[in-house]
Amino acid sequence: MPNKPIEHIVVLSGAGISAESGLSTFRDSGGLWEGFDINEVASIEGWYRNREKVLDFYNIRRKQAADVEPNPAHKALADLEKEYQVTVITQNVDDLHERGGSSEVIHLHGKLREARSEDDPDVIVDIGDKPISIGDEAPDGTQLRPNVVWFGEPVPMISIAAERVSSADLFMVVGTSLAVYPAAGLTDYTKPDIKKYLIDPGTPELFSFDGWNHMKESAASGVPKLTKKLLNRDYE
Incomplete structure (x- = not known):
């Protein structure tokens, strides 16, 4: 004792x-996850390069997470x-x-079921399993993004x-x-x-x-x- x-x-x-x-996990993905390159969809650089692609990836992940127990x-x-x-x-x-x-x-x-302001990490919205689209705005008027921590953040x-x-x-x-x-x-x-x-x-x-x-x-x-x-x- x-x-x-x-x-x-x-x-x-x-x-x-x-x-x-x-x-699925990063470890098992070999750098590709659901057909996406991890470096492109899980980095702040990837977000600035192609917001729609990043949103598509996290929309898939959010739905998957909601469907498991x-x-x-x-x-x-x-x-x-x-x-x-x-x-x-x-x-x-x-x-x-x-x-x-x-x-x-x-x-x-961070959390898949949350979105946040593109500019202010303290402006957070609970979205459940809903997707985020280009044009969806946070309360401060900026583009919503996943409330997850990416490489480089x-x-x-x-x-x-x-x-x-x-x-x-x-x-x-x-x-x-x-x-x-x-x-x-x-x-x-x-x-x-x-x-x-x-x-x-x-x-x-x-x-x-x-x-x-x-x-x-x-x-x-x-x-x-x-x-x-x-x-x-x-x-x-």
Whole structure:
């Protein structure tokens, strides 16, 4: 048993947890996703070059995300709230964590179901699964764009996420290669000697695996198993 009672669990999730609900990932795409070049549709340069193409891509993704359901991993993380304070920090732009029942979710890379002003990132509109078209205006009169963080843009929620990680009594990483920064750097903010679990069938790009319990399983398999142990206060 750890010396200090575990009260706050922080989870960092990546594309692997959404993939098991049927959403494709950057890792599996080989640079092409639904026939689109990622660099053209997921960068601020791509937006300025061809807004319509970028909107088409995210309209497809938004519809796909609305048509899938949370999987056992999402639901298991929500179950942890029966016994713990749980903060989910996700690199994913879908809302599967919320739909799975998690109450505190920090989206590092934005949300598909939201649109924002082209000029002001604080002017945000909830659009659900509706498409965005050229000519659709934000409340400030500018073109609406997806409220997602693209390559070449800052990650506004990263400092809040780092604060949450630094307060964690237990840290869990699920379904991410830890190859994308600044999200991958969150692993450096954990307090020393806390329990750290890594659930991924692959081998994420950690600088050191010292102190980590690596469950080489899919999210939908590994997260429910770990959740059951944690609900029984079994930390080994």
